[in-house]
Amino acid sequence: MIVLFHEPGNEFPGYLHTVPTGRGVCMILKSYQFDALDWFEKFLNRCQESGVPRESYATTTQEWCNTALFYRPLRNLEMTPYVCLRIPTGGGKTMVAGMAIERVNRSLLHVPFSLTLWLVPSEPIREQTLKALRAPQSILFQAVSSKLGEVTVLDIEEALRVTPHVLNGSNVIIVATMQAFKQEETGRLSVYKQNGSLMEHFEGITDPAVRGNGSLVDVLRLRKPFVVVDEAHNQGTPLAFDTLSRFEPCAILELTATPDRTWQPSNVLYSVSASVLHTEFMIKMPLTLVQRPNWLDALRDAIACLGRLQQAAEAERAAGKRYLRPIMLIQAERKDADHETLIPEKVRQALLDDFGIPVDEIAIATGTVDEIAGKDILAEDCRFRYIITVDKLREGWDCPFAYVLCSLRNTSSATAAEQVLGRVLRLPYAEKKDHPELNMAYAYLTSSNFAATVESLKDGLVRNGFERQEARELINIPDDQQTEDLFTHQHSLTYSTPELPEPEAIPENLAKKIEITPENGSITLKGTFTETQVKALQDVFQTPAGKEAVREAIVRLRSPRKVPPKSPAEQGERFKVPQLQYRQGDLWEPFEATHLLQGDWSLLDYPCDLTTFSKASMQPQGGTMYLDKEKVKFTPFQPGVAEPLLFEYHSGWDQVHLVSWLERNIYDETLLPDEKAAFLNKAVDWLRTNGFTLEELAYAKFRLRNTLETKIGEARKQAMQKVHQTLLLAPEDFTVNDRSQVVFEQGRYAHDSIYCGFTDLPKHFFPQIGNLKGNGDEFECALFLATQLEGVKFWVRNVECKRTSFSLQTGSDRFYPDFLCQLEDGRILAVEYKNSRDWVLPENVEKRQLGKLWEKRSNGKCLFIMPKDKDWEAIRATVRGRNS
Numbered sequence: 001m002i003v004l005f006h007e008p009g010n011e012f013p014g015y016l017h018t019v020p021t022g023r024g025v026c027m028i029l030k031s032y033q034f035d036a037l038d039w040f041e042k043f044l045n046r047c048q049e050s051g052v053p054r055e056s057y058a059t060t061t062q063e064w065c066n067t068a069l070f071y072r073p074l075r076n077l078e079m080t081p082y083v084c085l086r087i088p089t090g091g092g093k094t095m096v097a098g099m100a101i102e103r104v105n106r107s108l109l110h111v112p113f114s115l116t117l118w119l120v121p122s123e124p125i126r127e128q129t130l131k132a133l134r135a136p137q138s139i140l141f142q143a144v145s146s147k148l149g150e151v152t153v154l155d156i157e158e159a160l161r162v163t164p165h166v167l168n169g170s171n172v173i174i175v176a177t178m179q180a181f182k183q184e185e186t187g188r189l190s191v192y193k194q195n196g197s198l199m200e201h202f203e204g205i206t207d208p209a210v211r212g213n214g215s216l217v218d219v220l221r222l223r224k225p226f227v228v229v230d231e232a233h234n235q236g237t238p239l240a241f242d243t244l245s246r247f248e249p250c251a252i253l254e255l256t257a258t259p260d261r262t263w264q265p266s267n268v269l270y271s272v273s274a275s276v277l278h279t280e281f282m283i284k285m286p287l288t289l290v291q292r293p294n295w296l297d298a299l300r301d302a303i304a305c306l307g308r309l310q311q312a313a314e315a316e317r318a319a320g321k322r323y324l325r326p327i328m329l330i331q332a333e334r335k336d337a338d339h340e341t342l343i344p345e346k347v348r349q350a351l352l353d354d355f356g357i358p359v360d361e362i363a364i365a366t367g368t369v370d371e372i373a374g375k376d377i378l379a380e381d382c383r384f385r386y387i388i389t390v391d392k393l394r395e396g397w398d399c400p401f402a403y404v405l406c407s408l409r410n411t412s413s414a415t416a417a418e419q420v421l422g423r424v425l426r427l428p429y430a431e432k433k434d435h436p437e438l439n440m441a442y443a444y445l446t447s448s449n450f451a452a453t454v455e456s457l458k459d460g461l462v463r464n465g466f467e468r469q470e471a472r473e474l475i476n477i478p479d480d481q482q483t484e485d486l487f488t489h490q491h492s493l494t495y496s497t498p499e500l501p502e503p504e505a506i507p508e509n510l511a512k513k514i515e516i517t518p519e520n521g522s523i524t525l526k527g528t529f530t531e532t533q534v535k536a537l538q539d540v541f542q543t544p545a546g547k548e549a550v551r552e553a554i555v556r557l558r559s560p561r562k563v564p565p566k567s568p569a570e571q572g573e574r575f576k577v578p579q580l581q582y583r584q585g586d587l588w589e590p591f592e593a594t595h596l597l598q599g600d601w602s603l604l605d606y607p608c609d610l611t612t613f614s615k616a617s618m619q620p621q622g623g624t625m626y627l628d629k630e631k632v633k634f635t636p637f638q639p640g641v642a643e644p645l646l647f648e649y650h651s652g653w654d655q656v657h658l659v660s661w662l663e664r665n666i667y668d669e670t671l672l673p674d675e676k677a678a679f680l681n682k683a684v685d686w687l688r689t690n691g692f693t694l695e696e697l698a699y700a701k702f703r704l705r706n707t708l709e710t711k712i713g714e715a716r717k718q719a720m721q722k723v724h725q726t727l728l729l730a731p732e733d734f735t736v737n738d739r740s741q742v743v744f745e746q747g748r749y750a751h752d753s754i755y756c757g758f759t760d761l762p763k764h765f766f767p768q769i770g771n772l773k774g775n776g777d778e779f780e781c782a783l784f785l786a787t788q789l790e791g792v793k794f795w796v797r798n799v800e801c802k803r804t805s806f807s808l809q810t811g812s813d814r815f816y817p818d819f820l821c822q823l824e825d826g827r828i829l830a831v832e833y834k835n836s837r838d839w840v841l842p843e844n845v846e847k848r849q850l851g852k853l854w855e856k857r858s859n860g861k862c863l864f865i866m867p868k869d870k871d872w873e874a875i876r877a878t879v880r881g882r883n884s
Contacts, residue, residue: 028143030280030430031803032272033096036085037103039064039270040253043083044108045706047251053081057267064270065519065752072265074252076245081108084254084266086519088465090283090426091272093255094132097228098140100253101171102147104226108251110702112149115225116173117247123177125230128398130155130175156180160190160216161197167223174220178229181217182243191216217246224250231256257465261516262503268519271752274466275770279750279804281432283425284403284441286476287461289454295342295408295446296354302328302406302444303355306385309403312435323380324428324438328404330388342408344369344388351386361385377401400426405443421460439747440476455491462515493557494524494756496774499546507536520753521773525557552758567767568794575744575765575796575822577806578862580854583733590740591809595727596720603675606715608683613707615696653698655684665705668712676712683708721811728849736858742806744820750802761786763794765822770799777870778818781833784872785819791879795821798830806830808850815847817864823879829863830854831875839868 029037039060046056058068074082087093097118105114120126132140133153145151150170154162159174166172183189194213201219202211212218227249241264244252259266278285292298309326317323333341344364351357360383363371367390377384377399387402402424424441433439443457457475500518503511510533515524529537534554538547568575582591589595653661662680663673687697687704697704727733744765751770755761757779761769763786773779785795798805800816807814817830830851834844844866851864865878 032276036270041103041107047081048108069518074241081251083269084259086268086271088257089422098144113171115223117225118175118228119178121231126177221248227252229254271519276750284427287441288476289443291445298444298446306404312438326403327401328386331407333409347388364388366390400428407445422464492526495553496757497523499543501540505540522756569746569766576741578736579740581735581740596723597670601719603679717812724811734857748804750804751799765794765796769797772797791824793822793824832866836869
């Protein structure tokens with residue numbers, strides 16, 4: 001008989017662990033990385049509460065992208081949480097993976113220590129990941145250690161000798177390739193073989209089904225590891241997913257730039273766009289393309305570009321900025337026995353003889369010759385400025401100093417473009433440079449078919465995780481390089497679909513021509529389609545609207561491509577929107593949350609009763625497995641019937657110890673430590689008065705921590721709202737003028753998705769419209785502003801929760817009006833759409849108050865309107881009625 005039990009509130013008995021205080025480590029995270037982790041934690045919390053990943057995923061994606069996405073569990077792991085965070089190349093997936101471990105401990109397992117199996121696609125990346133997790137000077141090491149405390153990082157050889165003491169006393173991360181576990185005949189791999197060094201892990205376990213054969217995989221299975229799958233699209237095979245099921249993990253997190261959309265579609269929980277990476281200074285953008293017919297001309301111009309970049313880098317260094325040495329990647333040709341090619345050695349000789357490049361500035365990095373192996377390319381004493389490759393550089397090699405790509409071969413292969421493009425995208429030190437040219441990347445090409453080359457580079461960008469619609473922003477082609485063949489044919493078209501088909505329903509002969517992005521509600525059609533293929537594609541859709549959308553998309557795909565007019569942002573205009581400012585003595589500051597927390601509020605003024613914390617929530621889950629007529633059966637525990645000896649827990653803690661632990665594990669830098677401790681002590685007193693013992697509270701301390709965090713958050717929200725309403729009673733303490741502005745300009749527009757509806761929406765300030773569906777009330781409001789409202793010079797879709805957007809501080813959050821318009825007469829109009837049902841809600845009443853205050857204190861420069869339903873005339877009246 002096997003007895004199974006699970007109590008998320010129970011840690012390893014008798015072990016006391018001090019979690020580092022403060023959120024300081026989060027400062028090294030970019031805002032989108034923090035957002036990704038927050039969405040992941042929301043999903044985990046819901047899984048922990050409901051135990052049903054499908055429901056948790058639907059609820060979380062509905063909140064994130066307004067669509068309850070369909071959850072696809074892994075085979076044999078139907079109840080195991082399995083989601084994907086989509087982060088493009090250069091977005092710091094490894095950092096997110098490391099910081100996700102603490103979220104799993106905190107919100108799913110409720111334990112201080114856990115076991116993580118970190119799977120990577122190749123040996124070079126395994127070495128790179130191990131180094132980053134182990135090196136004390138590494139930012140990843142510092143971040144993970146700060147959040148987790150004691151961390152033990154192992155490779156497979158070390159894991160084969162790991163002791164229970166190590167697993168019980170620290171957060172253990174095992175870094176391995178999937179190939180170390182992926183084998184049809186498992187007996188060939190050491191991780192599946194009986195291991196005498198691991199026998200201590202199975203003491204007291206007599207059932208053969210639980211013990212297995214005493215292998216490392218059996219140890220992992222007993223521990224229910226958290227599995228991180230890096231670059232999961234490289235692992236997508238039936239054997240890979242069968243391998244994951246052997247670990248019986250507590251959760252699986254997939255991190256990739258390109259989620260699987262077909263065979264085993266990834267459950268994308270959160271997606272990051274190129275625009276977000278750009279506004280966070282993670283990537284160089286745009287990529288400027290230049291074509292030259294002769295390879296020596298292309299090399300000459302690329303060298304000149306590198307020289308200008310070097311001058312800019314030296315100027316920044318002289319101004320006190322970090323060291324930077326721009327590098328060129330030169331893509332040569334393979335050796336061919338039938339005719340002469342531009343092999344790496346020939347290119348090196350040209351650099352030496354024709355351009356006078358010093359020999360120590362050149363290196364070759366190919367499959368057979370690797371002159372950069374073991375070299376620190378970023379070091380100041382390194383001389384390399386020209387690195388010659390063929391198809392790809394060594395996997396895992398990362399060099400943010402790479403700025404210029406010079407391709408001396410026909411780059412019609414998307415795979416070849418992908419391999420090299422990713423190397424020139426990362427912005428050094430993830431910091432904006434003072435010289436604009438150092439924030440961009442450059443490509444010099446000799447391809448005979450420029451249009452095909454541009455399309456292959458776009459495909460390469462898509463393979464690096466960028467949306468196809470973003471190519472217009474990602475790739476810059478100088479005016480003198482624009483040719484007719486760039487615009488005569490549509491190579492692809494992305495449209496907003498009213499219906500999402502099932503990937504498996506798409507005929508095999510069409511699968512490579514179609515990309516489905518469920519989180520954006522969009523479909524991309526690539527290449528040409530025969531009428532038979534069009535009919536087959538329409539048959540995939542169930543609704544008339546879905547079938548009609550296919551027909552309209554095909555018509556547009558077949559239409560000649562038009563040269564798009566340059567947007568105001570592309571023409572160099574800047575859209576300045578003044579912020580609401582608050583008086584602080586003799587100074588005026590942008591009005592934000594800090595002003596609401598400066599008042600005389602005390603946490604102790606708020607009740608500490610924890611009525612939502614019940615003994616029912618502390619009941620362990622589990623049951624008994626037993627044999628009945630040679631069949632294994634499972635009987636869950638009934639409330640109050642489980643054997644007490646299985647769940648007896650003796651912490652030996654007194655109240656001081658418990659309160660101290662809670663104080664260290666509840667992070668809130670806005671609270672005074674003594675005040676927080678006093679509140680927590682009162683809360684524990686209340687619980688003990690209401691029938692809880694200290695041992696019960698210590699046993700369920702992780703659940704108690706979560707309940708107290710919610711209680712403190714509610715108190716803070718009430719205090720902020722009270723202060724907010726008090727401040728609004730004195731409008732003279734606010735002003736709106738040019739001293740503090742949000743500035744919209746090219747390259748500073750973050751969004752999660754791009755509008756891809758069939759209706760043209762002219763006058764948008766940027767070439768792309770962010771986070772707007774192709775139908776619905778907000779779309780109709782945008783259509784009115786773009787095509788019908790008189791006096792609009794240009795408008796902006798103001799994307800919510802982005803640092804580049806305009807917002808106003810409410811009593812508990814930031815308010816982002818849906819649209820901002822620059823009127824021809826110089827005034828600025830902010831529009832927030834609301835239907836009649838939501839118009840009367842208290843939070844929207846508060847938004848109207850704020851909008852009117854912003855308008856009133858601007859002395860006629862700004863206008864605000866919240867139309868109810870589709871009352872577009874109210875918008876028109878606002879513009880006409882307040883025209884000075």
